[in-house]
Amino acid sequence: MKVTKTDIEDVLLIEPDCYGDHRGWFMETYNADKLNAHGINTVFIQDNHSMSAVKGTLRGLHFQNNPMAQTKLVRCTKGAVLDVAVDIRKGSPTYKKWVAVELTEENKHQLFIPKGFAHGFVTLTDHAEIQYKVDQFYSKEHDRSIRFDDESLSIDWLTEEVILSEKDQKSPLLIDSDANFIYGEI
Numbered sequence: 001m002k003v004t005k006t007d008i009e010d011v012l013l014i015e016p017d018c019y020g021d022h023r024g025w026f027m028e029t030y031n032a033d034k035l036n037a038h039g040i041n042t043v044f045i046q047d048n049h050s051m052s053a054v055k056g057t058l059r060g061l062h063f064q065n066n067p068m069a070q071t072k073l074v075r076c077t078k079g080a081v082l083d084v085a086v087d088i089r090k091g092s093p094t095y096k097k098w099v100a101v102e103l104t105e106e107n108k109h110q111l112f113i114p115k116g117f118a119h120g121f122v123t124l125t126d127h128a129e130i131q132y133k134v135d136q137f138y139s140k141e142h143d144r145s146i147r148f149d150d151e152s153l154s155i156d157w158l159t160e161e162v163i164l165s166e167k168d169q170k171s172p173l174l175i176d177s178d179a180n181f182i183y184g185e186i
């Protein structure tokens with residue numbers, strides 16, 4: 001397993017070992033012990049899986065407010081997505097900075113996104129699926145979204161035309177949201 005730092009501290013790119021042979025391949029998609037060896041000791045308690053039918057579907061930017069904030073371990077198991085994590089921890093040296101990585105069925109890469117970050121992705125293929133582990137249960141009451149095209153973030157989604165949920169079409173700007181993350185207090 002290879003774990004690489006990104007431009008934002010604590011957002012990590014994980015490349016699990018994949019063992020190929022004449023039948024195909026095998027990989028451990030999650031191993032707590034191996035993550036612990038890289039300083040990742042998050043206890044995940046829920047697995048999520050979403051499928052987006054059409055290229056250009058954008059889900060995000062989402063997060064759950066404290067005390068139900070979620071750390072996420074995201075991977076793409078069908079097609080390809082551009083996965084984005086945005087630092088929304090007030091006082092953070094990388095506040096409003098974002099990291100974007102291509103997670104694909106082929107590269108099998110994973111993105112580790114700590115609490116205090118908004119998460120979103122845009123699909124780069126038709127029929128894209130992501131599966132991700134979270135360390136806190138879903139809470140509708142604490143579920144929040146901010147606009148994917150918030151100019152104060154200027155995220156490059158690589159595509160102009162996007163398909164959004166009704167909820168995401170109505171998301172507020174970060175400045176207008178009640179995101180309650182304070183750097184160092186999570």
Ligand SMILES: Cc1cn([C@H]2C[C@H](O)[C@@H](COP(=O)(O)OP(=O)(O)O[C@H]3O[C@H](C)C(=O)[C@H](O)[C@H]3O)O2)c(=O)[nH]c1=O
Pocket residue numbers: 048050059060062063072119120121137138165167
């Ligand atoms: C997230 C979630 C949703 N739901 C229900 C709530 C809705 O009835 C339905 C679809 O939810 P939503 O439209 O919020 O799904 P996404 O747009 O894929 O949201 C997710 O997308 C971004 C990329 C994320 O990182 C979050 O996990 C999450 O916000 O599933 C559940 O029952 N449990 C859950 O954990």
